[in-house]
Amino acid sequence: MxxxxxxxxxxxxxxxxxxxxxxxxxxxxxxxxxxxxxxxxxxxxxxxxxxxxxxxxxxxxxxxxxxxxxxxxxxxxxxxxxxxxxxxxxxxxxxxxxxxxxxxxxxxxxxxxxxxxxxxxxxxxxxxxxxxxxxSEMNSAFLAGPEADTFIRTRLDPELRASRRRRRRDAH
Incomplete structure (x- = not known):
């Protein structure tokens, strides 16, 4: 396969x-x-x-x-x-x-x-x-690079990431 x-x-x-x-x-x-x-x-x-x-x-x-x-x-x-x-x-x-x-x-x-x-x-x-x-001690994140396409830019958008984190935090 x-x-x-x-x-x-x-x-x-x-x-x-x-x-x-x-x-x-x-x-x-x-x-x-x-x-x-x-x-x-x-x-x-x-x-x-x-x-x-x-x-x-x-x-x-x-x-x-x-x-x-x-x-x-x-x-x-x-x-x-x-x-x-x-x-x-x-x-x-x-x-x-x-x-x-x-x-x-x-x-x-x-x-x-x-x-x-x-x-x-x-x-x-x-x-x-x-x-x-x-x-392991740094607050790191992946961000869209200069050649990122629309999918990557949307997926790695800092505001959307913050929104996902808030949803996870509020769910717990």
Whole structure:
């Protein structure tokens, strides 16, 4: 069954999900970024069916997140190396790690994020580059950008957003 495409939604989150929003993608990227670049390593480490892995790797190559490089001619074997775009996805994976460690039953007792240079555990915190404030402590909102179409401008209109918040508050 073909899933819905998010391509026309005009939202960077929807655009990102177009590339990494399926079941296996972020786990494959986690392992590729961690140095597991060969098909057999990924298959064994993830416990994923070979046909599913082949399909997901093809999608990651097409999306520009990994590049396929031959490392053996006979028999032909390939490895999958992260591109710059793929390496940029590491921050998203670390954010999911941090959220999962805090909010799910799977705590970080089996997997710990460390600084490879010092060996110290990392406690990831996401901050605004300009103010240095933690994102979780900021009162942030998505607003329509300069190229937003009418649908996005209406959907993200600050007055309509305030009205929705008042309705929710009054309902409780």
């Amino acid at each position: 073909r899933r819905k495409s998010f391509q026309g939604m005009g939202c960077p989150i929807a655009g990102a999900l177009e590339h990494v929003g399926d079941w296996w993608t972020l786990l494959i990227m986690r392992d590729v970024l961690d140095g597991y670049t060969r098909f057999d390593e990924l298959e064994r480490g993830l416990g994923i069916a070979p046909t599913m892995l082949t399909s997901r790797l093809r999608t990651l190559v097409e999306a520009g997140l990994v590049e396929r490089a031959q490392y053996s001619a006979s028999p032909p074997r390939y490895e999958y190396r992260p591109t710059t775009s793929g390496r940029d996805l590491a921050a998203v994976i670390v954010a999911l790690y941090a959220w999962g460690s805090k909010h799910t039953a799977v705590r970080n007792s089996q997997v710990t994020l460390v600084d490879q240079d010092s060996g110290r555990e990392i406690d990831p915190v996401f901050v605004d580059r300009h103010s240095g404030r933690r994102l």
